[in-house]
Amino acid sequence: MRIGLEGAANFRDLGGHPTASGRSVRRGLLFRSQALDYITPNDQRVLDQLGIRVVWDLRSRSEREQSRAPWVEASGVEVLPLNVNADLRAEDPTLVNLLRDDPTERGALRMMVRTYRCFPQAFARHLRVFFDRLLAGNGLPAIIHCTAGKDRTGFLSAMLLFALDVPKEVVLEDYMATGRYMDFRQLGSGVDVLLTRMLGSSPDPSILNPILETRVEYVEAALESIAERYGSVDGYLETVAGLDGARRQRLHELMLE
DSSP: OBOOBTTBTTOEEOTTOBOTTSOBBOTTSEEEESOOTTOOHHHHHHHHHHTOOEEEEOSOHHHHHHOOOHHHHHHOOEEEEOOHHHHHHHHOTTHHHHHHHOOSHHHHHHHHHHHHHHHHHHTHHHHHHHHHHHHHTOSOSEEEEOSSSSSHHHHHHHHHHHHTTOOHHHHHHHHHHHHHHSOHHHHHHHHHHHHHHHHSSOOOGGGHHHHHSOOHHHHHHHHHHHHHHHSSHHHHHHHHHOOOHHHHHHHHHHHBO
16 A cells, blocks of 8 residues: 655555455555655654554665665664675676667666576565564564665565565555656656766666566565575575475464454
């Protein structure tokens, strides 16, 4: 459910989604968002009412240093950084070269698909930390966010929903909703600056499309990678996050109604 803050158009409640058992994800527990840098006073009042206790920040160290969120610093919430980018680079250090070697829309698409294929391993050690904290019972309500709230946040949100037995088509719908709510003008200018620094010149505008858009093929690429290495999403979650039957049942008791 979209809440739509003034300074974070893509701020959404992950609650309300139906599960295979007929239950639904509780509202007001976990929210997904873009970066929280532009939170307004009105937004602050909304966030205070939500009672946020933890913010999971999936951005890299350099992203966090270049972009500060006054509300987060002033609110006293616990910030838990998960630097997925470092593990992403370790998993495949050639990702950026795909775009440097082919600075076109085709090259950008290849980079995005490869990035999503790398996500399962890049997130592997972070998922255990994330689910351990949820199961500890003292980490909710919480916000998950990266810069755009699309790729890294999209993958982690999808894994949580799968762990709660939300059907695949609903998980994909939640992922694709980002494309409807994201502020493309604000995000696009930042991506353009990043790409100019990366490529050494201003990129062709067509490159931005695969990078900014939400596409089902991206999530499917991640799921294919999971199936190849772990057999299934359930096998992946059990192996990397320790979500065996008992822990998964506790998660359902905590987050389903």
